[in-house]
Amino acid sequence: MAVSRQGRTPVWAKIAEDLRSKIAEGAYQPDTRLPTEADLTAQYGVARATVRQALTALVNDGLIVPRAPRGYFVRLRQPLFYRPQQEFRPQPQTPEMDRFMADHSAEGREPRQTIDVSIVEPPADVKKRLRLADGEMAAVRRRIRYLDGEPFHTNDSYYPLSIVQDTEIMRPLDIARGANEVLAESGHRQVRALDEIYVRMPTPDEIQRLDLGPGTPVACHICTGLCEDGTPVRVVVNILPGDRHVIVYERGGMRGAGNE
Amino acid sequence: MAVSRQGRTPVWAKIAEDLRSKIAEGAYQPDTRLPTEADLTAQYGVARATVRQALTALVNDGLIVPRAPRGYFVRLRQPLFYRPQQEFRPQPQTPEMDRFMADHSAEGREPRQTIDVSIVEPPADVKKRLRLADGEMAAVRRRIRYLDGEPFHTNDSYYPLSIVQDTEIMRPLDIARGANEVLAESGHRQVRALDEIYVRMPTPDEIQRLDLGPGTPVACHICTGLCEDGTPVRVVVNILPGDRHVIVYERGGMRGAGNE
DNA sequence: CCGTCTGTACTGACTAGACAATGCCGATGT
């Protein structure tokens, strides 16, 4: 029964490639069902495990989603804009930006968030960015934001405990004027920020918090807010599922020669 | 989805979780070998396919890498900085080197790149950003950049053919002073840019071009460069493997109230 | 001392089954 040596691409890869191109050219539309494992088994004349390996590969590539026991479905991707700059600059500046935003806007969707405040010894990467000594504590506001009831992203803001104790930040409620304004009022106005964006697969914890399907990578956006004198006063860790976000930055006022 | 598993975790998931935590706590160090499939099969008393399913899950999470026939190895991650903003900062004095090369040669690694110029009808997403009519052509400079012989990222720059024809940009060579400067000299100086960052799994094409292992997501960074009058003159599509990059932005001069 | 050859220990690919869990839908009963 052994399949003859047909080049070096395995059979399952060919099946996957076949399905992949059919999806790409629209033969299978988003959110519709693919042929069943049994269908494909018969169609390609292989064992079920082989078809399964092909389908699993596509699942892990984020192209399809298994909805047992109904079948495999073509995944649909409709990302919304995520603008790190916006927290300090509420409105977009340029007309180009506006017309771009119109494409994927969140209008008409119902936003909601959960807030949970606690005092912790922060993880090592946060501790480093806040320049905290060993054993020094931080306040953390953990939020999960939802759109139409679906988890959208998480936002964990860490503050050195010494500067936020007994402020509004410690209360697990919305802060209408923004936590940054509260900090500014107590003499910790941020004037600079450093954004780092890591791209990786989610941890089991993140999968659970955000209800992620397999094949969904995340961006981990770590924002460090700095005062005039360079003191870090805030570190925000955002976990952004790749299938739900486009990260957008605007850059302007470039006069240097610069390389392409 | 996450809720449905109530203590009924499959065996393969337990094995995966077990290995995952051993990796996390350092029982298996980066770049060392895990127990063999046979070892694990005996240790957990299950069939090889079950152990295999656990290992495959970890591979797809980017935690381990199979190096047949030597075994599975713990993956190591050592990302380098990628700074979209830097391309417009003043050029250093290294005439022969690209900005990229100047940045990274300091770290003692050997940079190299391939350049390939062609005239194409660009893909739909690029066409839209350049506001090209149907059938209108563009010049594309396709580059793959390497570090110590390993592919690092790809950089495809698209220009409307009408404005770059017969310029230096059409030659498949390094442009010491930068392609942006060439554009500026011909009256198309860019003053603004829009960065979009998408996070997803790579296409087979990208896997091949960048020699990506499974479980490696990519960031797709699309940069649109605009002239003073808002005309787009350049669209750059960068594919950045997640295990090799941290994307960094600096933000300063924040005055607005802004939401947190 | 150096190259070559071969065996071994692995993973990769595939087969051919079995049983479990669960949405869905139609039949059945009230």
Add this chain to the structure above:
DNA sequence: ACATCGGCATTGTCTAGTCAGTACAGACGG
């Protein structure tokens, strides 16, 4: 008319093997 109950289709999980391909190391010959 409506709720309830099964059966069915389909994926999820797991077993128990076979054969192929290959990096590595050790034996062997010149």
